[in-house]
Amino acid sequence: MNGHGGVPGEDVILTGIARSGTTLACTLLNRLPGCVALHEPMSPALLREAGSRAAAVDRIAGCFAAQRQSLLARGEAESRSIDGRIPDNPYGDAGGEGRLRRSIVRPGIVRFDKPLDPGFRLVIKHPSCFTALLDLLVDRFRCVAIVRHPLAVLLSWQTTAANWNDGRQPAAEAFDDDLRRRLDGIPDVLGRQLEMVGWSFRQYTRFLPSRAVVRYEDLIGSGGAALAAIDPAATTLRVPLEERNANPLYRGLDIDRLADRLAGEGTPWGPWYPPETVWALVSALRA
Numbered sequence: 603m604n605g606h607g608g609v610p611g612e613d614v615i616l617t618g619i620a621r622s623g624t625t626l627a628c629t630l631l632n633r634l635p636g637c638v639a640l641h642e643p644m645s646p647a648l649l650r651e652a653g654s655r656a657a658a659v660d661r662i663a664g665c666f667a668a669q670r671q672s673l674l675a676r677g678e679a680e681s682r683s684i685d686g687r688i689p690d691n692p693y694g695d696a697g698g699e700g701r702l703r704r705s706i707v708r709p710g711i712v713r714f715d716k717p718l719d720p721g722f723r724l725v726i727k728h729p730s731c732f733t734a735l736l737d738l739l740v741d742r743f744r745c746v747a748i749v750r751h752p753l754a755v756l757l758s759w760q761t762t763a764a765n766w767n768d769g770r771q772p773a774a775e776a777f778d779d780d781l782r783r784r785l786d787g788i789p790d791v792l793g794r795q796l797e798m799v800g801w802s803f804r805q806y807t808r809f810l811p812s813r814a815v816v817r818y819e820d821l822i823g824s825g826g827a828a829l830a831a832i833d834p835a836a837t838t839l840r841v842p843l844e845e846r847n848a849n850p851l852y853r854g855l856d857i858d859r860l861a862d863r864l865a866g867e868g869t870p871w872g873p874w875y876p877p878e879t880v881w882a883l884v885s886a887l888r889a
Contacts, residue, residue, distance in 0.1 A: 611720065613666040614832055615739050616727035618748035619802045620766055621758040623818040624727045626690045626843075627748055630826040631725055634835045638673055638714055639725035641688045641707065643680040646731055646773035655777055659738045662726070670724050677714055682707040693762050702763035723833055730773035733802055734781070736809045746832050747806045750818035752799050752871045753883050754847040756860050759795055761851055769794025774801075796863055803870035817874060819845060848886040857887055 616639065618624045628639035644665050649658040669679040681688055684706050693703040732739060739745050759766045765773075769791040775782035781801055788794045806815050813831060820828040826839030861884050865877045 612723055613663075613670070613743055614723060614725045615662075615732050615743045615745040616725050616748070616832065617732035617736065617745065618727075618729050619733075619750060619755055619799065620729045620764070620771070621755055621762065622729070622748045622750035623821055624729055624748050625688065625692045627816075627821065627829055627832075628688050628725065628727055629690050630821075630829055630839060630841060631833060631836070632688065632714070633826075633839065633841075634833055635716060636718070636721070636835065637723045637725065637833045638679065638718070639688075639727065640669060640679055640681040640712075641692070642682045642728050643669060643709075643726060644728070644731075645709070646728075646776065649731055650776045655735060655738060658731075658777065659735060659742060662732075662735075662739070663742065666724060666726060669726070670722075673714065673718055673722070673724070674720060677718070678711050679714070680709065681712045683710045683712050684708070686710065686712055688712060702767065703761055704763045725832060728773075730771050731777065733805050734774040734777035736805050740809050744814075745810060746814045746816065747802075747810055748816050748818060748821065749803065749806065749871070749874055751847050751875050751879065751883055752803075752864055752869075753857075753861055753880055754818075754849075754852075755799055756792075756795055756864070757849070757852040757855055757857070760855050766795065766798065769798065771798050774798075792860070792863060800870040803874070807870065807873070815874070819847070847883055848889070853887055857884055 616624060616627060625641055628641050631637050631639035649661055652658040652661050673679050689707065692705055692707045694706040695703065736745060765771060770785060784797055785794050788797055816828050816831050822843045822845045825841045825843060827837050829836035861880050865880045
């Protein structure tokens with residue numbers, strides 16, 4: 603790791619709210635000539651086994667070093683992937699009415715067929731673990747987070763088979779005892795999900811400068827160019843992308859109940875998504 607400042611050769615932490623577009627960001631960053639972005643090459647279990655939060659960060663640094671060495675020597679690295687590639691979306695289509703979308707990625711090896719010199723930029727992403735460890739990670743890496751409209755996040759969580767569907771985030775709770783205790787004390791699933799979304803936004807507000815927080819909506823609207831917050835070369839990206847906040851899959855859900863809980867004043871996501879944006883998305887979902 604060559605330090606902060608956006609210089610080539612640095613190791614960059616990419617985090618964000620689960621289902622905010624971090625995997626899509628990896629796919630887009632991998633289009634750039636001097637950048638490699640990996641999708642969760644470390645399992646949360648491996649980080650928990652380190653024994654402490656500081657030791658977990660040491661393991662993350664070790665992962666960067668090992669993957670950088672492998673990429674320079676063989677052009678390949680560990681990453682969650684499907685058929686040797688990192689997809690735009692790690693979750694498949696719904697299997698039928700009422701069925702949850704399931705993860706289609708697995709740990710494996712991805713080959714990058716582009717020349718890399720020792721100064722290439724290496725990005726590793728993990729939403730939950732890295733958000734929980736952000737207070738320590740910012741002292742050792744440049745860190746960037748991706749956020750998404752909280753109503754779209756909640757709707758996505760209702761339709762995907764993962765711990766957040768039950769209002770839990772074990773990979774984050776393992777490194778944030780206060781988050782775990784708060785979730786333990788909330789009896790309803792939606793209440794826990796709201797706490798998890800709010801916790802993520804509070805972490806980014808507390809530990810990241812505003813320039814290091816990228817909105818999913820800006821990522822889509824710019825064709826990927828908003829990822830210049832990670833790699834300046836992303837300003838050249840003009841990829842046709844479709845925003846999925848008003849995904850037709852969400853229209854059978856109890857949208858009004860979710861929106862009512864989200865729309866209160868003074869919420870942690872307010873600086874990025876004020877209350878009126880909640881009702882704007884509700885209208886789009888009903889269109």
